[in-house]
Structures are given as C-alpha cells and as structure tokens.
Amino acid sequence: MKTKVLLVGGRSKAKSLAVSLINKGYQVTVINDTLEDCVKLSEIDRLTVIHGDGTRPFVLEDASAQDADIAIAMTAKDEDNLVICELCKKKFQVKKTVALLTDPKKTDFFYKMGIDSVVCAITAITGIIEQQAFVDKITTLIPIGEGRVNIAEVPIPGSSPAVGKKLWEINLPKEVIVGCILRGDMTMVPRGDTRILAGDMLVLISSDKQEMAAIQELTGR
Amino acid sequence: MKIQISKQKNENYTIIIGCGRLGANLANTLSDNGEDVLIIDKNKEAFRKLSPAFGGLTLNGDATDLDILLEAQINNATTVIAVTNNDNANILVAQIAREIFHIERVIARLYDPEREYVYHEFGIDTICPAILSVKEIDKILSRPDMLKDRLQEAES
Numbered sequence: 553m554k555t556k557v558l559l560v561g562g563r564s565k566a567k568s569l570a571v572s573l574i575n576k577g578y579q580v581t582v583i584n585d586t587l588e589d590c591v592k593l594s595e596i597d598r599l600t601v602i603h604g605d606g607t608r609p610f611v612l613e614d615a616s617a618q619d620a621d622i623a624i625a626m627t628a629k630d631e632d633n634l635v636i637c638e639l640c641k642k643k644f645q646v647k648k649t650v651a652l653l654t655d656p657k658k659t660d661f662f663y664k665m666g667i668d669s670v671v672c673a674i675t676a677i678t679g680i681i682e683q684q685a686f687v688d689k690i691t692t693l694i695p696i697g698e699g700r701v702n703i704a705e706v707p708i709p710g711s712s713p714a715v716g717k718k719l720w721e722i723n724l725p726k727e728v729i730v731g732c733i734l735r736g737d738m739t740m741v742p743r744g745d746t747r748i749l750a751g752d753m754l755v756l757i758s759s760d761k762q763e764m765a766a767i768q769e770l771t772g773r
Numbered sequence: 774m775k776i777q778i779s780k781q782k783n784e785n786y787t788i789i790i791g792c793g794r795l796g797a798n799l800a801n802t803l804s805d806n807g808e809d810v811l812i813i814d815k816n817k818e819a820f821r822k823l824s825p826a827f828g829g830l831t832l833n834g835d836a837t838d839l840d841i842l843l844e845a846q847i848n849n850a851t852t853v854i855a856v857t858n859n860d861n862a863n864i865l866v867a868q869i870a871r872e873i874f875h876i877e878r879v880i881a882r883l884y885d886p887e888r889e890y891v892y893h894e895f896g897i898d899t900i901c902p903a904i905l906s907v908k909e910i911d912k913i914l915s916r917p918d919m920l921k922d923r924l925q926e927a928e929s
Contacts, residue, residue: 609887631865
C-alpha cells in the first residue's frame with residue numbers, strides 16, 4: 553500500500569516536491585487554487601491535480617483527504633496553512649500534518665494547535681545562507697532536531713594546525729565530537745589517539761552552534 | 774461644593790479586527806455605549822468608515838502579527854472580535870487570542886458556512902452571515918404578514 557501524500561498550495565515548491573515524492577514511490581495529490589499552475593502540474597506523470605481552494609472542507613474532500621497519510625500545507629499565507637492543517641487533522645483524521653510558516657514568531661503557536669511539523673522558511677533559509685556565505689570550508693552541513701544539532705563535513709587542508717596531531721591534543725569545544733574520519737576509501741570511527749592527516753574528511757557532530765569554533769580549531773582559519 | 778463626576782469605570786475592553794462595514798459599525802455601536810474599543814486594520818483608509826463620534830482607538834497594522842496584537846494590549850482585552858474579509862485570517866487571530874492570550878470571549882465571522890460548521894465544533898464562537906440571513910428570511914417567509922407590519926411601522 554503506497555503512502556498517500558496531499559500537497560496544498562505552493563507553486564514551484566509543489567512541483568519539485570511532487571516530482572521528488574512520486575519518484576520515491578509515494579502516491580501524491582496536489583491542490584492548487586490557480587488554474588494556470590494546475591495545468592502545469594498536470595503535466596507530471598502519476599500526479600492527481602485538484603483545482604480549488606484547499607482551505608475549504610469540500611475541496612479537501614474531493615481530494616480524498618480522509619485517505620491521506622501526510623498532508624503538507626505550503627501556501628504563501630500562514631493563516632491558510634493553519635486552516636488546511638487543522639481541517640486535515642481534525643476533520644479528516646490525517647495522521648501527519650506539515651505546515652510551511654513565514655512568520656517565525658508563530659512557530660510555537662502552530663505546534664500548540666496540533667500541527668505535527670512546522671517548517672519556518674525564513675529561519676531555514678537564513679540559516680543556510682549564513683552557512684554558505686561564511687563557512688566555505690564545510691562541504692555539507694545537515695541540521696537535525698530543528699537545527700539544534702548539526703552534522704558537518706570538514707576537509708582538512710595541508711596547512712591546518714591539526715595535521716599530524718592526535719585527536720586528544722586538539723582543543724575542541726565540549727559540544728563537538730568527531731564522529732567519523734574519511735581517509736581515501738577508508739572510513740574509521742576515531743578514538744582519542746587517532747592522528748589527523750592532511751586530506752582527511754572529518755564528520756563533526758555538534759550542538760549549540762559550536763561547529764564554527766571547532767572548524768576554526770581544525771582548519772586554522 | 775464638590776463636583777462629582779460620575780464616570781462609570783468600564784471594565785470591558787474590546788478589540789475588533791478588520792474595519793470593514795461590520796467592524797466599523799460594531800466599533801461605533803460599542804463606542805456609543807461607552808465601552809473601550811480598539812479597532813485594527815491593515816489599511817489606514819479603512820478607518821474612514823468610523824463615525825466622527827467614534828471615541829475608541831485605531832491601530833494600523835496586520836493583526837495576524839503577534840507584535841501588533843501586543844501593541845493593542847490584547848492582554849487586557851475582555852473580548853476579541855475578528856471580522857476581516859478573510860475567513861482564514863479570522864480563524865488564525867481567533868485561535869491566537871484564545872490559545873496564547875486566553876481571552877474570555879472570542880468571536881470570528883466566517884463567510885463559508887461549511888468552514889463555520891467545522892470551527893464551531895472546534896469551540897470557537899463563530900457567526901456566518903449567510904446562515905443568519907437564511908434564518909431571518911425564513912422567519913419573514915413563515916409569517917407573510919410580518920413584512921407588511923414592518924413597512925407600515927416604518928411609514929407611521
């Protein structure tokens with residue numbers, strides 16, 4: 553039985569998310585209130601498209617919201633997303649609801665209203681931009697637990713002061729551990745006496761935004 | 774001689790969101806009754822609908838923004854009435870008022886009867902113009918002489 557996902561609103565976001573979900577084997581239905589967008593969306597294979605206002609109960613009913621496992625509301629308006637998720641949750645008993653939110657101040661309120669997952673676009677995007685702009689040493693940074701914990705990939709250049717040192721000789725912040733070292737084709741979980749070599753790729757796990765201090769310590773920049 | 778000004782201290786403080794026809798009329802009426810009223814609207818021009826005698830406050834801003842609600846001193850409000858022309862905005866504001874600020878009386882106007890029915894079940898006081906009109910028209914239709922009576926009343 554395929555997992556059924558209901559997407560409401562969102563223009564290009566809906567399109568790329570729908571394609572990605574369909575490729576992963578989900579059964580996807582989108583609701584969109586502009587005919588133009590609906591026509592574009594209907595070009596996607598195996599996608600059910602409903603033209604209508606997703607904040608109205610009968611439109612959700614047309615889209616078989618009662619059978620959906622996950623409902624994702626990503627219209628541009630916070631109030632619409634709230635109503636979509638509440639209707640899905642309380643009227644159609646959808647197990648998981650996800651809302652996109654513009655105003656970060658309302659995150660707690662949305663959770664309080666019973667929405668399972670609140671994605672604040674502004675917080676997420678500013679976070680990513682900050683990383684991209686200031687941390688060019690990191691190739692990948694994955695935030696988990698709403699960004700409280702980060703997993704970072706740090707390449708060690710030859711000029712790094714950490715090269716040749718054992719892990720315990722490096723003064724890393726308490727909230728950071730080196731979870732893994734990638735050396736060539738080898739993958740190893742380091743211990744305190746593991747030596748860091750130039751060209752290593754370290755996988756850091758950090759909390760409390762300590763990854764910047766750790767990266768500075770490791771790369772010397 | 775002591776002049777005593779008997780100004781009754783009013784404990785009701787009503788915040789109205791949306792200065793449309795309904796919001797403005799409601800604000801005028803409450804203000805005429807001597808109650809403390811504050812009305813919020815995104816559009817400054819909307820406040821022109823208030824009567825010149827309106828004795829309450831106006832606040833220009835988006836009431837779905839928590840900062841604007843705090844500026845309106847929503848903590849001291851006894852009643853919040855959401856009557857913008859957007860159903861979902863009314864729902865959002867009504868739920869913020871109830872869940873975050875614990876306002877005793879929260880009323881939202883919803884145009885869509887179906888949505889009104891659902892949110893009524895969720896425990897928000899809602900009014901729906903369409904349903905109210907239906908009831909009223911039905912009342913008149915069930916008593917054909919009533920309309921005539923009213924017209925005569927108005928003439929005399």
